[in-house]
Amino acid sequence: MNPVFTRRSIRKFTREPVSGEQVELLLKAGLCAPSARNKQPWHFIAVTDHDQLDRIPRYHPYASMVPEATLAILVCGDLQMESEIGFIALNCAAATENILVTAADLGLGSVWLGVYPREERMAGMKELFSLPDHIVPVSLIAVGHPAEHKPPRSDFNWNKVRYNQW
Ligand SMILES: Cc1cc2nc3c(=O)[nH]c(=O)nc-3n(C[C@H](O)[C@H](O)[C@H](O)COP(=O)(O)O)c2cc1C
Numbered sequence: 445m446n447p448v449f450t451r452r453s454i455r456k457f458t459r460e461p462v463s464g465e466q467v468e469l470l471l472k473a474g475l476c477a478p479s480a481r482n483k484q485p486w487h488f489i490a491v492t493d494h495d496q497l498d499r500i501p502r503y504h505p506y507a508s509m510v511p512e513a514t515l516a517i518l519v520c521g522d523l524q525m526e527s528e529i530g531f532i533a534l535n536c537a538a539a540t541e542n543i544l545v546t547a548a549d550l551g552l553g554s555v556w557l558g559v560y561p562r563e564e565r566m567a568g569m570k571e572l573f574s575l576p577d578h579i580v581p582v583s584l585i586a587v588g589h590p591a592e593h594k595p596p597r598s599d600f601n602w603n604k605v606r607y608n609q610w
Pocket of ligand 1: 451452453454455506555556557558559597
């Protein structure tokens with residue numbers, strides 16, 4: 445089935461590492477996301493170092509699962525490549541979703557941990573990853589081999605959908 449329909453947020457992981465080949469595919473998925481005027485104003489930090497993964501929960505209130513995940517990807521925007529923060533957020537969100545869907549397609553589990561626009565989380569990520577001033581952390585993605593399984597979503601609210609006009 446199309447992984448868009450099977451992807452769920454996974455917050456429990458086995459300690460089995462994500463392979464180097466899988467990390468590369470996830471990063472490639474982020475890099476080929478659509479972006480406004482094709483500016484691609486993003487940077488990705490793949491975190492596999494255990495000490496750095498262990499530090500992340502101290503800087504993000506909902507990241508307690510990250511040390512078990514064995515991989516985290518910080519998706520950042522670049523204010524020198526795209527000056528409008530709204531476009532940065534949208535472009536990085538597209539890259540984030542590409543990575544989540546690709547993780548599901550590879551049989552991996554992942555969860556989007558929001559960073560932008562929460563000032564304290566952004567400040568935490570800037571400090572932990574020594575980000576330059578023009579780099580904005582937008583989202584953090586925990587990825588690993590799933591230790592929980594969730595059914596595909598079936599709670600679609602078709603009342604949210606209209607045709608041709610409101
Ligand atoms: C912008 C954004 C921020 C999110 N931030 C968090 C977060 O900080 N912690 C977390 O556990 N999940 C976070 N999530 C995941 C949502 O909780 C999850 O997607 C939602 O509950 C729907 O569940 P599903 O992904 O299994 O369909 C975030 C999702 C989005 C899109």
